[in-house]
Amino acid sequence: MTDLSVNIAGVKLKNPIITASGTFGNGREISEYYDLSQLGAVCVKAITLKPRQGNPPPRIAETPSGILNSVGLQNGGIDYFLKYELPNLKRYDTKVIANISGSTVEENCELARRLGRDVDLIELNISCPNVKQGGVSFGTDPKIAAEITARVKESCAVPLIVKLSPNVTDITEIAKAAENAGADALSLINTLLGMKIDVNTRRPVLANNTGGLSGPAVKPVAVRMVWQVFLCTRLPIIGMGGIMTGEDAAEFMIAGASAVAVGTANLVTPTAALNVKNELVGYLEKRGIKNVSELIGSVLAY
Amino acid sequence: MKKPHICEILDKQELTENTFDMVVSFPQSALPGQFIHVLCGEGVLLRRPMSICDAGRGWLRFIFDVRGEGTKRLAQHKIGDSLDILGPLGTGFNIEKKGEDTPIVLGGGIGIFPLLMLAKSLGKNTEAILGFRTKSLIIMEDEFNEACAHTHITTDDGSYGICGLVTDCLTNRISKGDVSSVYACGPMPMMKAVKKITEASGIYCELSLEQRMGCGIGACAVCVCKSNGEYLKVCQNGPVFDAREVDFDD
Ligand SMILES: Cc1cc2nc3c(=O)[nH]c(=O)nc-3n(C[C@H](O)[C@H](O)[C@H](O)COP(=O)(O)OP(=O)(O)OC[C@H]3O[C@@H](n4cnc5c(N)ncnc54)[C@H](O)[C@@H]3O)c2cc1C
Numbered sequence: 001m002t003d004l005s006v007n008i009a010g011v012k013l014k015n016p017i018i019t020a021s022g023t024f025g026n027g028r029e030i031s032e033y034y035d036l037s038q039l040g041a042v043c044v045k046a047i048t049l050k051p052r053q054g055n056p057p058p059r060i061a062e063t064p065s066g067i068l069n070s071v072g073l074q075n076g077g078i079d080y081f082l083k084y085e086l087p088n089l090k091r092y093d094t095k096v097i098a099n100i101s102g103s104t105v106e107e108n109c110e111l112a113r114r115l116g117r118d119v120d121l122i123e124l125n126i127s128c129p130n131v132k133q134g135g136v137s138f139g140t141d142p143k144i145a146a147e148i149t150a151r152v153k154e155s156c157a158v159p160l161i162v163k164l165s166p167n168v169t170d171i172t173e174i175a176k177a178a179e180n181a182g183a184d185a186l187s188l189i190n191t192l193l194g195m196k197i198d199v200n201t202r203r204p205v206l207a208n209n210t211g212g213l214s215g216p217a218v219k220p221v222a223v224r225m226v227w228q229v230f231l232c233t234r235l236p237i238i239g240m241g242g243i244m245t246g247e248d249a250a251e252f253m254i255a256g257a258s259a260v261a262v263g264t265a266n267l268v269t270p271t272a273a274l275n276v277k278n279e280l281v282g283y284l285e286k287r288g289i290k291n292v293s294e295l296i297g298s299v300l301a302y
Numbered sequence: 303m304k305k306p307h308i309c310e311i312l313d314k315q316e317l318t319e320n321t322f323d324m325v326v327s328f329p330q331s332a333l334p335g336q337f338i339h340v341l342c343g344e345g346v347l348l349r350r351p352m353s354i355c356d357a358g359r360g361w362l363r364f365i366f367d368v369r370g371e372g373t374k375r376l377a378q379h380k381i382g383d384s385l386d387i388l389g390p391l392g393t394g395f396n397i398e399k400k401g402e403d404t405p406i407v408l409g410g411g412i413g414i415f416p417l418l419m420l421a422k423s424l425g426k427n428t429e430a431i432l433g434f435r436t437k438s439l440i441i442m443e444d445e446f447n448e449a450c451a452h453t454h455i456t457t458d459d460g461s462y463g464i465c466g467l468v469t470d471c472l473t474n475r476i477s478k479g480d481v482s483s484v485y486a487c488g489p490m491p492m493m494k495a496v497k498k499i500t501e502a503s504g505i506y507c508e509l510s511l512e513q514r515m516g517c518g519i520g521a522c523a524v525c526v527c528k529s530n531g532e533y534l535k536v537c538q539n540g541p542v543f544d545a546r547e548v549d550f551d552d
């Protein structure tokens with residue numbers, strides 16, 4: 001039997017496959033397609049203090065090998081999450097990661113306090129490109145990233161993951177800033193800011209004009225960033241960006257990720273994360289690898 | 303557990319130059335107004351939503367216009383090929399509202415496709431109002447004739463049937479009395495007008511909306527429409543909505 005378990009900041013995941021925030025809702029729909037207990041962890045849709053409407057539609061556009069989205073953190077707010085969504089997720093034998101996306105430092109602290117120990121890990125989203133306040137503006141300046149990480153960490157009763165934006169010149173600076181400020185793990189990448197224009201109407205396809213690019217198109221950028229961050233910090237990394245297959249997952253782990261998240265692939269097929277897990281097992285078995293952790297950071301770089 | 307179905311294409315017809323009619327094997331039953339979400343093939347990442355036009359034991363039929371890359375790839379499939387299909391998805395039409403009076407199914411362009419199965423379920427006193435750009439694009443007239451007590455055809459250029467808009471035809475028909483309900487699918491301006499007309503005359507109305515989709519199952523929140531000031535998911539709360547619940551931007 002292959003040992004699939006991995007460790008993220010002291011939290012043991014039975015396998016390294018996680019769902020990426022925003023592509024899985026709160027699990028209700030996808031749970032009709034497979035037992036969520038088969039995943040290492042689930043990461044839920046961004047949570048804010050008050051319910052958020054999100055941006056006007058259209059909110060999605062297909063691009064070569066990718067998609068742009070501009071959902072803008074639509075969610076029912078923390079009360080709704082704690083009362084209605086979390087108890088449902090707790091029925092499954094999997095770890096729950098709460099993705100918090102407050103528009104101020106204080107809001108994020110409050111969210112972390114409200115979550116307390118009711119979730120296994122908290123992922124601080126300082127990288128959403130689709131909102132005017134907070135979001136990516138927290139994640140592109142190392143000083144601000146450090147400050148918000150330190151403040152939220154004080155309010156966290158469980159390990160804190162900081163989710164990094166790829167919309168920066170040097171991701172290692174932000175990664176190191178978050179590490180020094182007390183982050184327990186890092187996740188990357190969030191979406192890359194992009195745009196698509198209909199050349200017949202000269203109108204942007206997204207009503208928000210711009211959106212976040214994800215899917216296979218961003219994978220090489222994400223793999224490169226995971227590798228760079230792996231080299232410059234000691235923190236466990238959750239890698240994501242365009243993972244569609246088990247081999248993609250293996251590639252991220254070889255680059256330095258301790259676990260991986262499946263995002264856009266969930267929009268293509270609801271069983272995507274489970275398929276990625278099964279294919280990863282196939283990859284390991286075929287090569288006689290007994291322990292998935294052997295992959296982590298094993299790239300034979302030139 | 304639900305799962306994507308691998309479906310064999312049992313029949314494929316080219317109805318007009320740009321419109322394809324496909325019948326696939328399908329293991330589940332479906333309700334009028336529900337849709338399927340279809341993987342179109344290499345090079346197309348997201349699925350494409352298609353209304354269920356008709357379905358029976360072990361088969362399902364959908365009709366589509368070739369618009370862009372996805373539908374172009376879909377149209378290249380041949381009889382005997384297989385398609386990866388999710389569904390049936392969404393909340394369909396409310397067909398409980400049967401009565402002695404006349405239900406009307408009304409559609410323009412690709413909006414007519416979900417109406418055939420609906421008309422069949424609503425019963426023989428149903429009337430159809432179908433709009434086309436021009437005579438050469440008229441399809442499914444015989445099938446609607448068979449399912450409905452009367453089928454009104456409009457063309458934009460007057461080359462066949464009534465010259466003008468489906469909504470003018472609807473206003474006329476309503477003024478004659480005995481219309482109990484209206485079920486509509488088509489372009490946004492048409493839907494907006496249908497909502498206005500039915501509200502003004504106090505007639506129950508359902509609209510099947512279109513929105514760009516990702517997952518198609520309610521997980522990603524990209525496919526929203528405004529309803530009573532809130533964003534609802536077209537793929538899950540809809541695609542069919544009570545017209546009173548839909549807010550159109552002015
Ligand atoms: C619930 C529902 C039922 C539908 N039923 C039918 C049907 O029975 N027959 C039919 O011909 N068409 C139907 N459509 C529209 C059909 O889905 C689009 O024409 C198709 O997705 C276009 O894809 P494309 O790649 O050819 O075009 P492109 O314009 O290249 O598509 C680019 C992206 O935009 C999306 N998109 C483009 N137009 C639409 C649209 N009108 N509605 C939703 N998404 C769109 C595509 O899905 C794709 O993600 C339906 C749409 C919805 C939402």
Ligand SMILES: Cc1cc2nc3c(=O)[nH]c(=O)nc-3n(C[C@H](O)[C@H](O)[C@H](O)COP(=O)(O)O)c2cc1C
Nearest residue numbers: 020021022046069125189190214215241242263264
């Ligand atoms: C529709 C959609 C919604 C998303 N919403 C969120 C979100 O609420 N919070 C967040 O941190 N990331 C969000 N993301 C980013 C993903 O979690 C992930 O970081 C990114 O899409 C890259 O992975 P992928 O290429 O596998 O999708 C969203 C992505 C998509 C496609």
Ligand code: FES
Nearest residue numbers: 516518520523537
């Ligand atoms: S398409 Fe994903 S929620 Fe509707």
